[in-house]
Amino acid sequence: MSKKTSAELAELNEAQLRLNEAVKAADEAAANAKRRQEDLTAAYESLSAKLKESSPDAAKLLAGKKMWRDPELMLDQWNKYETIAMHFNDLTMRFRVQALAALAAVSALAALASSAKGELLQYMWVFFAFLGVLWCAAWLLDAFYYSRMLGGAVEAILDFEKHTAPHIVMSTKIKSFAYRWRAWMHTFYWMILVSLFVVAFGAYHYLGAPAPMQPLTLPITFTVDGRSASAPSAVPPVARSAAGNVQNSTGGSSHATTGCGGALPCSSGAGGR
DSSP states (O other): OOOOHHHEEEEEHHHHHHHHHHHHHHHHHHHHHHHHHHHHHHHHHHHHHHHHHHHHHHHHHHHHHHHHHHHHHHHHHHHHHHHHHHHHHHHHHHHHHHHHHHHHHHHHHHHHHHHHSSSGGGGGHHHHHHHHHHHHHHHHHIIIIHHHHHHHHOOOHHHHHHHHHHOOOOHHHHHHHTTTTHHHHHHHHHHHHHHHHHHHHHHHHISSSSSOOOEEEEEEEEEEEEEEEEEEEEEEEEEETTTTTETTTTTEEEEEOTTTTTSSSSSSSSSSS
């Protein structure tokens, strides 16, 4: 074996010894750090137990600080907040979609029923006005119950993410893009309500309003130089009494007798002679 090879082997052995010493020192440092951590944990648990016995408020404070130091516990808590918010969001959207679908289905069935029976057309405005009242009730239920629960859940997540930023900020970003969502919700209900009342007004105006009374055309018989003649005369709508009186619009009355004894003439020349 040459001198060069012997020197290399000696250096390699020294390096191996130094490496073993470094590994041993690292193991000792890790053991010391573990013992130090155990001592600190024991001291913390002892202090927490004493504070729990002395003050419940201090115990809650310590529990909160422990959560913010534990990433897994913090993420689990955020998942629970997010699950609650998604539940209220699904509930609200399902309520709106079902209300709109029910409104469309009932309106279609009413239109088919009224087209099958023509006498129901004059009452369509009442039906659509009633649908407008029901839509107002759904609006109030959404605005003052479902949307408030959803808003409370969202605010709770936003308060939570203030302590987790910039690591957990998903709900904060979503809120920044959902601009004035309450105003858009009210606009949705307002548009449908206005449409219902417009349809109700149109149905009343064109289908449900009573037909105007047409003026009556009565023949008038008069005698000139011993000769009788008849001429049609248009008079306002009148109310005929049982005695055969014709009440005009000015409050006066006139008698129109016929040859057949009725209240109205049955021929143009009868009754005048």
